[in-house]
Amino acid sequence: MDLRVIVEYDAETNSYSAVCPELPxxxxxxxxxxxxxxxxxxxxxxxxEPDSKExxxxxxxxxxxx
Numbered sequence: 001m002d003l004r005v006i007v008e009y010d011a012e013t014n015s016y017s018a019v020c021p022e023l024p025x026x027x028x029x030x031x032x033x034x035x036x037x038x039x040x041x042x043x044x045x046x047x048x049e050p051d052s053k054e055x056x057x058x059x060x061x062x063x064x065x066x
Contacts, residue, residue: 001066003020003022003023003044004020004021004022005018005019005020005037005040006018006019006020006021007033007036007037007040010029013029014031015029015030015031015036016029016030016031016032016033016035016036017029017036018030018036018037018039018040018043019040020040020043020044020047023044023047023048025047026040026043026044026047027040027043028040028042028043
């Protein structure tokens with residue numbers, strides 16, 4: 001799966017921010033562009049990781065491939 005990542009330099013913090021627009025709230029940062037990209041990749045992986053929360057026995061669970 002390919003996702004867009006927007007990396008911008010922030011002069012106020014002297015670091016780079018990385019945002020994945022397709023995943024609301026999925027952001028990270030780093031001291032370099034490369035570090036920001038590595039960090040946001042990890043953030044995306046964690047964002048997409050299945051949740052281990054308890055599911056009601058009456059619920060129906062589906063898996064969706066995109």
